[in-house]
Amino acid sequence: MKELPASQAYRLLEPGPIVMVSTHDDGKSNVMTMGFHMMIQHDPALIGCVIGPWDYSYRALRKTGECVIAIPGLDLAETVVDVGNCSGDQVDKFERFGLKTRPASDVAAPLLSDCLANIECRVFDERLSEPYNLFILEAKRIWLDESRKERRTLHHRGDGTFVVDNGTLDLKARMVKWRHLP
Template identity: 75%
Template sequence: MKELPVSQAYRLLEPGPIVFVTTSQNGKPNIMTMGFHMMIQHDPPLIGCIIGPWDHSYSALRATGECVIAIPTVDLAEKVVDIGNCSGEAVEKFERFGLTPQPARDVAAPLIKECIANIECRVTDTRLVDEYSMFILEAYRIRVNADRKERRTLHHRGDGSFTVDGDVLDLRERMVKWRHLQR
């Protein structure tokens, strides 16, 4: 996988794709599907995500303070839904769904080889967890799988249907105020 600067995390998440979150607690990796996330700021790159006590990953994230946000593509759509419909408490999801864990560099949670990108994160703020189940994560490292042919991501519409990315509208020449972000 090719590494990107963490300052580019917003480019991967701002469109709001459905993502996987991996955690590892006591040597046991887990994957969950997540749709409730947002970029909070560019520098340092902060990501807000909703992971509640109803999710098996919640206790691992609270205990370890780290995770990986992995971005699947449309060819993984059925796995995205199926992973979201079972609990890591009862299922070893990497094995069941045929996904390949790869070691991260800065966190114990694994990367997912089949995903287009993986963002290594650490919890930086838990003040909103008790009331809103919102963790604030700081991105520390991004790995992009340049070999992936499929690049379209999924966006959940809230009812079990998804929108798939397609055409790109290039308006970079008009982004005069934010030109420094086009590196």
């Protein structure tokens, strides 16, 4: 076996798809790319995400306590990377990358129309935001675009490469302990 530095654990454990997070503050919307997130519990649906002070969106999230987590498909892969390579304090990312938006129902941050799904969130707990930049968000509304043809998602491997979803394995019948979940 080859030993890797412990600091590269995220390359092996990155759990979910790359997402885009939109915020809105002081009349301006912003969007960032995020890979460090995790589900914490089902009901209420709590999502942990790392957004640090190095991210322009951090200030807006701290101030407003709300955001939208959008899940892009493979067709947005290059845009997702490009959005992550610039800062909202220097550029209007929606304009630069042609991102289409629509208003959310419960938060001021916009939904990203070109994404597979959008989750409107409010900060549930920010006690870990100071030491770890970890925000616990509560999902308030979920919007799914069932008309999208491209449904594959991207999973970042931490080194500029991505794993792409390509099909599903249905083992629902074996998941007897969790059948009560929708």
